[in-house]
Amino acid sequence: MLRLPAPCLVVLVGPAGSGKSTWAAEHFGPDQVVSTDRLRAVVGAGEDDIAASADAFALADEIVARRTARGLTTVVDATALDPAVRAVRLATARAHGVACVAVAFDVPAAQCRARNRARPYPVPAAALTAQLRAWPAVRDALPHEGFDAVLAPQPVRVVPPAFAASAAAEHRQHERPTGLRFALHLGEFPGGAAGLRPRLRDVAHAAEAAGFDAVHVMDHYRQIPQIGRSWDDFLEGWTTLAWLAACTDRVRLGTLVSAVTHRTVPQLARIVATLDVLSGGRAVCGIGLGWYGAEHRAVGLPFPPVAERYALLEDALVALPVLWGPGGKPFRGAVLDLPDTAGYPRPLQERVPIVLGGGGERRTLRLAARHADAANVLGDLATVARKARVLRAHCAEAGREVELTHLTTAVVGADGAEVDREVARLRPRGADPARFAAAVHAGTVGEQVGRFRELAEAGVAEVSVRLPGLADPGPIERFAPVIAAFRP
Numbered sequence: 001m002l003r004l005p006a007p008c009l010v011v012l013v014g015p016a017g018s019g020k021s022t023w024a025a026e027h028f029g030p031d032q033v034v035s036t037d038r039l040r041a042v043v044g045a046g047e048d049d050i051a052a053s054a055d056a057f058a059l060a061d062e063i064v065a066r067r068t069a070r071g072l073t074t075v076v077d078a079t080a081l082d083p084a085v086r087a088v089r090l091a092t093a094r095a096h097g098v099a100c101v102a103v104a105f106d107v108p109a110a111q112c113r114a115r116n117r118a119r120p121y122p123v124p125a126a127a128l129t130a131q132l133r134a135w136p137a138v139r140d141a142l143p144h145e146g147f148d149a150v151l152a153p154q155p156v157r158v159v160p161p162a163f164a165a166s167a168a169a170e171h172r173q174h175e176r177p178t179g180l181r182f183a184l185h186l187g188e189f190p191g192g193a194a195g196l197r198p199r200l201r202d203v204a205h206a207a208e209a210a211g212f213d214a215v216h217v218m219d220h221y222r223q224i225p226q227i228g229r230s231w232d233d234f235l236e237g238w239t240t241l242a243w244l245a246a247c248t249d250r251v252r253l254g255t256l257v258s259a260v261t262h263r264t265v266p267q268l269a270r271i272v273a274t275l276d277v278l279s280g281g282r283a284v285c286g287i288g289l290g291w292y293g294a295e296h297r298a299v300g301l302p303f304p305p306v307a308e309r310y311a312l313l314e315d316a317l318v319a320l321p322v323l324w325g326p327g328g329k330p331f332r333g334a335v336l337d338l339p340d341t342a343g344y345p346r347p348l349q350e351r352v353p354i355v356l357g358g359g360g361e362r363r364t365l366r367l368a369a370r371h372a373d374a375a376n377v378l379g380d381l382a383t384v385a386r387k388a389r390v391l392r393a394h395c396a397e398a399g400r401e402v403e404l405t406h407l408t409t410a411v412v413g414a415d416g417a418e419v420d421r422e423v424a425r426l427r428p429r430g431a432d433p434a435r436f437a438a439a440v441h442a443g444t445v446g447e448q449v450g451r452f453r454e455l456a457e458a459g460v461a462e463v464s465v466r467l468p469g470l471a472d473p474g475p476i477e478r479f480a481p482v483i484a485a486f487r488p
Contacts, residue, residue, distance in 0.1 A: 001155045001156065001157050001416075002151065002154055002155065002156045002157070003156070003157055003158075003159045003163060003164055003165075003166070003167060003447070004073075004099070004101060004156055004157070004158045004159070004164070005099050005158070005159065005160075005161045005164035006073050006158045006159060006160055006161065006434045006437065006438060007068075007071045007072055007073045007074075007098050007099075007158075007434055008073055008093075008098060008099040008100065008101060008148075008158060009064070009068055009073075009074050009076070009089060009092065009093040009098050009099070009100045009101075010028075010073070010074070010075040010076065010100075010101055010102075010103060011076050011080055011086060011089045011090075011100065011101070011102045011103070011147070012024065012075065012076060012077050012078065012080065012102075012103050012105065013079070013080045013081070013086070013102050013103065013104050013105065013138065013142065014079065014080075014104065014105025014106070014107065014135070015079060015081070015105075015107075015109075015112050015128060015131035015132050015135055016079060016112065016116050016119075016122075016123040016127075016128050016131060017107070017111070017112035017113065017114070017115035017116035017119070017123070017128065018105035018106075018107040018111075018112050018115075019105055019107060019115070019153065020077050020078075020079075020103075020105055021035065021037070021077055023103070023105070023153045024075050024077050027155065027156050027157075028073075028075050028158075032072070032073055032074060032075055033074075033075045033077050034060050034063050034064055034067075034074060034075065034076050034077065035077040035078070036053075036056050036057060036060050036077065036078040037077070037121075039056035039057075039059050039060055039063075040052045040053060040056040042056070042059070043055040043056055043059060044056065046121070047120075047121045048121035057078075057085075060076065060078065061088065061092075064076055064089065064092060065092050068092050068093060068095075068096045068098050069096050070432075071096070071098065071432070071434070071435065072432065072434065073158050073434055076089060079131060080102075081131055081134055081135070081138050083138075083141065083145070086102070086142075086145060087145070090145065090146055090147065099148045100147055100148055101147055101148055101149045101150070101151060102142050102145075102147045102149075102150045102151070103150075103151045103152070103153055104139055104142055104150055104151070104152060105153055106135075106139055106152070109132045112128065112132060113125075113128065116128055157416050158434070159437075159443060159447060160434075160437050160438035160441060160442065160443065161380075161438060162380065162381065162438070162441050162443075162451050163441075163443045163447040163450065163451055165454075166443075166447050166449075166450025166451050166453075166454065167446075167450060168450070169449075169450040169451070169453040169454045169457070170446050170447070170449045170450030170453065171450075172453055173449050173450070173453040173485055173486070174449075174485075177485070177486065177488070178453065178456050178457075178486070179456075179486055179487075179488070180452055180453075180455070180456045180460070180461070180462070180463060180486040181213040181214070181461060181462035181463070182211070182212050182213055182214075182462070182463055182464075182465060182482075182483050182486070183212060183213060183214035183215065183216050183251075183252075183256075183405075183462060183463070183464040183465065184203075184207045184212045184214070184215045184216070184251075184464075184465060184467070184476070185216045185217075185218075185256060185407060185464040185465055185466040186203070186215065186216070186217045186218075186240070186466075186470070187217075187218050187227050187466045188223065188227055188228055188232065188234075188466075188468075188470070189232075189233050189234060189235055190233075190469060190470070190471045191471040192233065193233050196233070196235075197243075199471060199472065200240075200243065200244070200247070201247045202472065202473055203470060203472075203473060203476065204244050204247040204248050204251075205247065205248075205473075206473030206476040206477065207248075207251060207476055208248055208249065208250055208251055209480075210476050210477065210479060210480035210483055211480060211483040211484065211487065212251055212476075212483065213251060213252065213462065214251050214252035214253065214254065214284065214462070214464075215241075215244055215248070215251050215252075215253055216253075216254055216255065216256040216284075216286065216464050217235070217237045217240050217241060217244075217255055217256070218237060218255065218256065219237035219238070219255040219257065219258040219259065219262060219286075220234065220237070220292065220295060221236075221262075221295055221298070221299050222234055222295055222298065224292060224295075237255045237258070238255065238258075238271050238275065241253045241254070241255070241275055241279075241283075242274075242275060242278060245275060245278050245279035245280075245282065246278075249280075250282075251282065252282045252283070252284050252353075253275065253279055253282050253283055253284065254283060254284025254285060254286045254353075254355065255284075255285075255286040256286045256355065256357060256376060256407060256464055257286035257287050257288035257355065257356075257357035257376065258285075258286060258287050258288070259287075259288055259289070259290030259291075259292070260287055260288065260289065260290060260309065260312050260313045260316050261290040261296065261301060261302070261303060261304070261309060261312070262290070262301065265312075265315070265316045265319050265320065265323070265336060265338075266323060266338065266341075266343070268285070268287070268316070268320070269319075269320055269323035269324060269343060270323075270343055272285045272320075272324075272347070272352055273323075273324055273343060273345065273346060273347045273352075276347035276348050276349055276352055277345050277347065277348055280348065281347070281348035281349045283347065283349070283352055284352070284353045284354075284355060285320060285352050285353065285354045285355070286354075286355040286356075286357055286376070287313070287316060287317070287320075287354065287355070287356060287357070288313075288356065288357035288358050289306070289309050289310065289313050289358055289364065290303070290309055308335070310363060310367075311334045311335045312335050312336070313367065314333070314334065314367055314371070315333035315334055315335055315336040316336070317354065317356070317367060317370075317371035317372060318331075318333060318371060319331050319333060319336055319338065319341070320352075320354060321351065321352075321354075322341050323338075323341050323343055324343070324346055324347050324351075324352060325341075325346070326346065327341075327342065328340045328341055328342030329341060351373075353373040353374065354371070354372045354373050354374075355372065355373065355374045355375070355376050355405060356368040356371075356372040356374070356375050356376070357375075357376045357407075358375075358376075358377075359375075359377040359378060359379065359383075359387050361386075361387060361390045365387065365390050365391045365394050366394045366398075368391065368394070368402055369391060369394035369395045369397070369398045369400060369402050370394075370398045370400070372402060373402060373403065374402060374403040374404065374405050374461070374462070375387075375391055375402060375403070375404055375405070376404075376405040376406065376407055376464070377404065377405075377406060377407075378406070378407055378408075381451075381454050381455065381458060384404075384406055384455060384458050384459075384460060385458040385459070387404070388404050388458055388459030388460070389459075391404055391459075392459070403461040403462065404459050404460050404461060405460065405461060405462040405463070405464060406455055406460045406462075406463050406464070407463075407464045407466070408441060408463060408464070408465060408466070409439070409440045409441055409465070409466045409467075409468060410440070410441050410442075410443075410448060410465050410466075410467060410479065410482075411423065411426065411437070411440045411441065411442035411443075411467070411468060411475075412442075412443065412444070412445060412448055412467075412475070412478045412479050412482065413442075413443075413444055413445075413478065414444065414445060414478070415444055416444060418444075418478075419437075419442050419443060419444055420433075422442065423436060423437045423440075423442050425469070426440070426468050426469045440468055445478075445481045445482055445485075448479075448482045449482055449485045449486075452482065452486065456486075465479070467479060
């Protein structure tokens with residue numbers, strides 16, 4: 001099945017009776033199709049009211065322009081044999097940065113005539129003959145008119161931009177598999193506090209069964225605005241990880257990430273060491289600069305300027321291994337002055353992995369290259385690939401190797417229909433389905449495999465995945481085949 005990027009403008013081109021309306025109805029929702037025949041019935045006496053054609057075409061132009069401006073996928077169901085009409089469609093798409101594809105319905109003349117005769121409102125025979133006579137020249141001109149693609153009618157699926165080119169990557173993964181680690185990122189806790197304990201336990205068990213390598217939680221004092229409301233139920237991160245340690249046997253456990261301003265550095269070191277001991281050596285220390293000033297103010301924490309936070313962050317990256325090490329020698333950094341770094345029990349791991357969150361290319365990634373074990377970044381594929389190159393350059397300068405990890409969101413379905421149902425279930429009221437699908441990277445198992453293969457090729461070693469609406473193991477079970485595709 002061919003994948004088209006959302007949003008896109010699809011221009012159907014072909015004589016009457018060539019199957020345009022049938023194809024559109026099979027692959028797109030009725031609200032996505034702008035039919036000039038139907039618009040004749042809106043502004044005239046019916047679909048056969050030829051006198052209403054000019055008004056119908058003008059209305060079609062207006063609807064297409066407004067939908068495209070709003071970033072809505074639109075299919076224009078009209079003959080579009082006039083090159084000037086096609087030029088208007090293409091210009092509309094370009095004006096709003098939307099992909100524009102033409103679908104050419106090259107059907108034998110006899111078949112067009114037979115279909116036309118069977119229509120409730122057939123096109124006059126003379127008009128159809130003129131269309132058929134013009135068709136070969138139209139068909140031959142289409143590849144030279146500037147469309148992003150000229151397609152034959154075939155099964156298509158409009159997908160978020162992240163999946164538009166993932167088919168080739170999916171094929172590469174099946175032909176020449178590569179490894180990739182996956183972490184489950186818990187960023188919300190739907191369903192109410194009363195049943196949260198058993199739900200979280202079931203989610204943890206399902207994550208291990210599905211093959212996730214780690215479970216990460218956010219470390220905030222309230223829900224962040226990118227995900228929900230400040231009054232939504234939200235668990236304290238490190239306490240949650242302690243509970244998860246008791247529920248699991250294999251997955252690594254950590255925050256993604258703890259703001260360096262949320263606790264003193266020795267406090268964080270003790271919390272991580274305790275989790276490592278109680279989990280049997282599975283703790284990961286995710287740490288970052290901190291960004292949520294309103295949260296700090298709400299709970300009475302200072303929120304220093306960026307330069308001061310960077311100084312504290314660098315000190316913390318250096319001090320944490322000292323605080324987890326033997327003895328109690330003092331530590332003095334740019335802003336930290338610790339007369340005694342003793343703390344027991346020490347972590348079971350020889351070195352607790354430190355993941356530095358943030359994609360700042362000049363400062364954060366340089367700090368990761370010098371002091372961390374991994375750098376976690378956000379962004380689309382091109383952004384991640386660029387940050388991977390920057391991190392490699394910083395690592396070469398520092399003489400160290402540091403992994404790149406990536407935080408993303410995914411909604412998964414076995415097929416397009418299941419993906420659409422999940423999008424309909426999860427999207428906020430009034431949200432455009434296509435834009436929501438793009439925001440959460442909603443796609444089939446195969447599409448997700450292709451996307452993650454592209455991330456692996458860009459240099460990502462581990463992907464932390466948030467599955468929206470994770471109130472039961474269902475989303476984890478749907479994601480399991482994606483993980484399996486990256487296992488030996």
